[in-house]
Amino acid sequence: MEYDLSALAQQIRWAYAEHVMRCTDLPPAEMEDLLSLDGDLDQARRWLALGYAKRRYDPDHVRGLLVYLFSNYYPSPIDDPAKGELLRKAIANKRVKLSELTIEKISGTKLDWAEVFQLVGKEFNPTRVKERIVEIYEELKGVHHERSR
Numbered sequence: 001m002e003y004d005l006s007a008l009a010q011q012i013r014w015a016y017a018e019h020v021m022r023c024t025d026l027p028p029a030e031m032e033d034l035l036s037l038d039g040d041l042d043q044a045r046r047w048l049a050l051g052y053a054k055r056r057y058d059p060d061h062v063r064g065l066l067v068y069l070f071s072n073y074y075p076s077p078i079d080d081p082a083k084g085e086l087l088r089k090a091i092a093n094k095r096v097k098l099s100e101l102t103i104e105k106i107s108g109t110k111l112d113w114a115e116v117f118q119l120v121g122k123e124f125n126p127t128r129v130k131e132r133i134v135e136i137y138e139e140l141k142g143v144h145h146e147r148s149r
Contacts, residue, residue, distance in 0.1 A: 005037060005038040005039075006038045006040070008037060008038070009035070009036070009037040009038035009040065009043070012034055012035060012037060013035055013043065013044075013047045014103055016031055016034075016035060016047055016051070017047060017050060017066055017070070017103070018102055018103050020050050020051055020054055020062065020063065020066060021063050021066045021067060021070075021098070021101060021103075022098075022099050022100075022101065022102075023059065023063070023099055024099075025051055025054070027051070027055075028048045028051035028052050028055075031047075031048065031051065032044060032048060035047050035048060042141075045137055045140040045141060046137060048140060049133045049134075049136040049137040049140060050062060050066065050133060052136045052140075053129070053132055053133045053136050056132075056136070057129070057132055058124065060098070060120045060121070060122065060124075061120070061124040061126075061129045062129060062133070063098055063120065064098075064116045064117070064119065064120040064124065064126075064129075065126055065129045065130065065133075067098070067101060067106055067111065067116050067119060067120075068111060068113065068116045068126065070103050070106050070107055071084075071106040071107065071108070071109040071110060071111040071116075072110055072111070074103065074106075074107040074108070075107060075108050076104075076107045076108030076109075077104070077107070080108075083108065083109055084108070084109035084110055084111070087105065087106065087109050087111070088109075088111070088115060091111075091115050091118055091119050092118070096119070098119055098120060101119075113126065
């Protein structure tokens with residue numbers, strides 16, 4: 001049986017992101033080989049940076065950023081216009097927890113930052129969170145570069 005390694009690696013990366021979001025993730029160092037299964041170290045470092053940022057900084061900020069990104073930039077596999085409205089109502093009524101969300105539940109829902117902040121339970125600066133993740137990504141690139149010398 002032939003496997004498309006790039007598709008499998010992408011699924012592993014999304015699963016890892018979901019585990020980061022739900023706080024059920026393994027330490028990033030344990031995931032490095034799996035996240036780079038297809039040989040795309042750059043993509044692996046992007047996802048690893050999320051895991052390291054969650055451990056280094058406020059984990060809820062990283063988790064909230066992931067919710068926002070997946071709700072706005074990852075399309076829902078099924079066109080369901082009511083999906084977003086149902087999620088918004090659940091957030092407003094505090095019937096859903098961040099740890100209960102999956103990529104499937106949030107994809108395509110187009111949550112805004114106010115809804116993400118309500119879900120997380122506090123406001124944060126998304127730009128700063130992104131900057132910290134990029135800093136970690138750059139650190140990971142530097143570490144890999146040093147190893148390859």
